[in-house]
Amino acid sequence: MIKLIEIYRKEIIKYLFEIKSFSQSWENSWKKEILTLLNNEELNEVNFFKLGENLRRIFLLTSSGDRGQGEVSSAGTGWESLLAWYLNLGLIGTRTIVIKPKKKFNFDTIQKTITVNYGNFISNSESDLIAVTFPPKKDIAYSVEKLEEYENKVFSIDLLEELDAYSVDKINLFLNKIIENNISKIEVNVIQCKTNWNDNAQIPMGWDIIYSSTGFTKDNIKIGRDGFSIHKIKDFRYSFITVPTQKNLDKIKETSTQVLRVNKLSGGIFWGEKTKLNVAKNINEIFNDNFHESYNEIKFNERIKNLDLKEIGL
């Protein structure tokens, strides 16, 4: 199980480096800065968390100060990708995976779970990062249905080792089946990424309000599709992670509108700066807040012991 998720994670990380808005910034300055921060030390939880506290500074290195459409677009992609990288690095070796939406990585079941049906309009906030936590290996239910040969094979946990050579598409199908058959044990955390933290905080606020509803009086508004719903899974959270790009952080206070707009989010507010009480926590706190169980099953330092830094672009 774990192994299969790692293959998938590796593919996601590989894909991040195919995105220009990420890889260019990475090569131009982010990579160097991260390596400087590590200062020839081995990667460990302490400096990994420290990296979290420097993520805003690192991100802003590539700031041109322009707000042309190109900058607007690539800044957003860049931040989202950087977070996908950081979060997946922190979760290496766990049963939680952070997906940056792309057709071949999306799980059909999860998409259905978080879909919002607004009349005839089907909306699933596709552009956000989605963290999916699988149940521990021992809790995964076997399917007794008679399936095609492939499915029989993949439902036999013992044979998982053989799946190494399988393509992303097949792993996707397989993991998707696992989700389907274990839906009540699956945890989902939708992570809304935004570079600035102003009035656009209305967006995560809006989604959180929708997702926290237990039902609408208008019966043409519904969450979930084909029997999948956030109410049928183990845990659903909505989080917000911002750089933020505002120059003066002192202006962002616990009484500020943009803070109040998101301070009830089920999954919390995080940023690339040191934790500020009642405003935002540093990104590194998301691991213990939202992925506590899976993150701590095996210690981070243990999980990354045999990690080749090249695999994560360093």
Added chain:
DNA sequence: CATCGCCTCTCTACAAAGAG
């Protein structure tokens, strides 16, 4: 090649506080 989602700024209006 159509669709979708992105905001690495800047300015103004208004309210509240402060000065006299």
Added chain:
DNA sequence: CTCTTTGTAGAGAGGCGATG
């Protein structure tokens, strides 16, 4: 009580990057 200063919410404007 009126004028000035300070703080901040909100509006405005304007195409590109990634994907399928």
